[in-house]
Amino acid sequence: MTTASQDNSTATPPPVNLDDGKYAFFFDVDGTLAEIQSEPDAVTIPSQVRDNLKLLADHCNSAVALVSGRPIVQLDKLAAPLVLPAAGVHGAELRDVAGNLHRVQLAEGVASALQVKLETAMEEMPGTLLETKGMAFALHYRQAPQFEKQVLALAESAVAEFPELTLQPGKCVVEIKPHGIDKGAAITAFMQHAPFNGRTPVFVGDDLTDEKGFHAVNGLQGISVKVGEGASAAHYHLDQVTDVHDWIAKISLQLQQDKTGKEFTL
Ligand SMILES: [Mg+2]
Known part of the structure; x- marks a missing residue:
């Protein structure tokens, strides 16, 4: 083994x-x-x-x-x-x-505040895709790999703002999800x-x-x-x-x- x-x-x-x-x-x-x-x-x-x-x-x-x-x-x-x-x-x-x-569940207001923040930022990155999952978000950049750094930076700033959340990198995606x-x-x-x-x-x-x-x-x-x-x-x-x-x-x-x-x- x-x-x-x-x-x-x-x-x-x-x-x-x-x-x-x-x-x-x-x-x-x-x-x-x-x-x-x-x-x-x-x-x-x-x-x-x-x-x-x-x-x-x-x-x-x-x-x-x-x-x-x-x-x-x-x-x-x-x-x-x-x-x-x-x-x-x-x-x-x-x-x-x-x-x-x-x-x-996330604390009341966190998901909606986060959604506005992510949507606003990702509108400026054509080809990226925001997937909303209720208590988590997936920031996809498979179609726009040139924005990888900006997407990661955005996700990091979101987690810094909402400490109950953490990052989960994946293949051409970074996810924001609850701790634990x-x-x-x-x-x-x-x-x-x-x-x-x-x-x-x-x-x-x-x-x-x-x-x-x-x-x-x-x-x-x-x-x-x-x-x-x-x-x-x-x-x-x-x-x-x-x-x-x-x-x-x-x-x-x-x-x-x-x-x-x-x-x-x-
Ligand atoms: Mg898989």
């Missing part, structure tokens, strides 16, 4: 045995289950992948969750007709297996309750925002899988989104062929 300080690009993922209901699965969406698109609205999860996730969820007593920076309402659209337990906005929204929703909210905390919260508790967590993600999730899963002796290039705390690696799809398809095929489950390699 490789560690965070080593090159994870050649790490061989371990065999996973599905026959004892031992594993809980957590998936990031953009860049993991879905190819990144220039417009966030253009992202889709292929129907075959959704079908395979349903098989996996049915097999694992619904211990399959989405963990994303997107709001849960968007995750539901992407996964439809599947409705999975989900952590949206990096965990500021949590929906458990029973459908109970827990949502972090991250994917590691979200996965840890899921793992404390059925059907996740007592299982070994598997988390697959691709971005900086997933690193705290990898740390949390490593701390639980779970399986952390980084998709794509870049240094990571994850112990294992898949090259690209299609490899994640192939891996899920492989599990699905096995579940259909052999209901008792057998060991397979990630």
Whole structure:
């Protein structure tokens, strides 16, 4: 097993045995289950992948969750007709297996004040996109990379003004979210309750925002899988989104062929 300080690009993922209901699965969406698109609205999860996730969820007593920076309402659209337990906005929204929703709120007035500040500034940066998520904001600059420094500076000034908020850099995006909210905390919260508790967590993600999730899963002796290039705390690696799809398809095929489950390699 490789560690965070080593090159994870050649790490061989371990065999996973599905026959004892031992594993809980957590998936990031953009860049993991879905190819990144220039417009966030253009992202889709292929129907075959959704079908395979349903098989996996049915097999694992619904211990399959989405963990994303997107709001849960968007995750539901992407996964439809599947409705999975989900952590949206990096965990500021949590929906458990029973459908109970827990949502972090900002102090009154903070979100509206921040929205005005960000909108006003980003109007001066053509091609940038402000995504409002209620208690968090995503400042996208994929279409206008020349504004990267200005967008980062804007986000930093917003966080300086509102100390209950913190920054989360990502791929061509910087997010502003409440303190203490991250994917590691979200996965840890899921793992404390059925059907996740007592299982070994598997988390697959691709971005900086997933690193705290990898740390949390490593701390639980779970399986952390980084998709794509870049240094990571994850112990294992898949090259690209299609490899994640192939891996899920492989599990699905096995579940259909052999209901008792057998060991397979990630
Ligand atoms: Mg991602």
